[in-house]
Amino acid sequence: MDSSGKAGLLLAVTVAFWAGPALSAGMIFTVGDNAGWTIANGPNYTQWASGKTFHVGDTLLFKYNKNFHNVLLVKEPDFNACKNSSAIKEYNTGDDSITITSTGHHYYICGFPGHCQFGQKVDVLAVGSSAAPSSSPTGSSPPSPNAGDRLVGGSLVFLGGLIMAASCVLLGF
Numbered sequence: 001m002d003s004s005g006k007a008g009l010l011l012a013v014t015v016a017f018w019a020g021p022a023l024s025a026g027m028i029f030t031v032g033d034n035a036g037w038t039i040a041n042g043p044n045y046t047q048w049a050s051g052k053t054f055h056v057g058d059t060l061l062f063k064y065n066k067n068f069h070n071v072l073l074v075k076e077p078d079f080n081a082c083k084n085s086s087a088i089k090e091y092n093t094g095d096d097s098i099t100i101t102s103t104g105h106h107y108y109i110c111g112f113p114g115h116c117q118f119g120q121k122v123d124v125l126a127v128g129s130s131a132a133p134s135s136s137p138t139g140s141s142p143p144s145p146n147a148g149d150r151l152v153g154g155s156l157v158f159l160g161g162l163i164m165a166a167s168c169v170l171l172g173f
């Protein structure tokens with residue numbers, strides 16, 4: 001292998017290593033897709049969420065007419081009962097980006113009377129992340145400092161260094 005071949009291989013190894021985690025981090029999900037956050041046409045956000053895998057670091061985008069809807073982060077019993085009076089957090093801009101900062105269930109309902117009962121509610125179950133911890137302030141109230149993720153991140157950086165060093169040795173750099 002000539003030196004440009006070696007350089008190319010090293011580059012490929014390096015890019016493949018670094019691009020993997022980067023590409024898998026920070027997906028943006030528009031809740032309801034094109035329909036947005038609404039009661040029109042009998043929404044089924046359970047179905048919307050069902051085929052998707054949500055990760056810490058991903059962003060939920062709620063798009064709606066703020067005169068008719070809002071977004072409440074609620075606890076599970078309130079989600080089940082469509083109770084809008086004890087929300088953990090309220091969003092009402094009509095274009096809310098909510099970054100998922102912890103694993104587990106995140107329950108969102110519309111607080112306008114009757115809307116949640118009509119199906120304007122979504123349970124987003126997030127699993128762990130391969131991404132670096134997010135510093136977004138828009139999380140739920142129990143912000144769990146995700147020590148596990150940081151450890152994984154640190155290990156990846158360390159592993160990346162090892163791979164690059166090994167590549168250099170093997171390729172004769």
Ligand SMILES: [Cu+2]
Nearest residue numbers: 069110112115
């Ligand atoms: Cu609504």
